[in-house]
Amino acid sequence: MSSSDIYRELILDYYRNPRNFGKLDPHDIESRDSNPLCGDEVEIQVKVSPDNKIEDIRFHGKGCAISQASASMLTELAKGKPLEWVKELSKEDILKMLGTSDLGPARIKCALLSMKVLKTGVYGYLGASLEDSDR
Ligand code: FES
Helix, strand or coil, X not given: CCHHHHHHHHHHHHHHCCCCECCCCCCCEEEEEXXXXXXXXXXXXXXXXXCCEEEEEEEEEECCHHHHHHHHHHHHHHCXXXXXXXXXXXXXXXXXXXXXXXXXXXXXXXXXXXXXXXHHHHHHHHHHHHHHHXX
């Protein structure tokens, strides 16, 4: 089995048996978005610890194997990390996480959807809590 086959298997395994799939109640962050090319969706919910870390995280959605596997892998990677870590996440980190660099432009959008959702949620939360501390 070549290494790209192993990664393809891994992506399919996360797609079929998604880790951290579901909803989190209560949660502090909720964010969702869809891929405009196909309409596939990812929603992420996060519980934030008092020291601004990702205490718990879940996702749900519908879509292709790459978008859903990428969301599931990202939740595993993100759990326990500071919110600031999310701000530093890059496309390269996601491709590394997926174990592949040979995705075409359409598939890149699939792979990056969950990162976009998580960043949007975290930025919104940090913006909101900055406003809170101003009061
Ligand atoms: Fe829709 Fe991949 S084909 S996100």
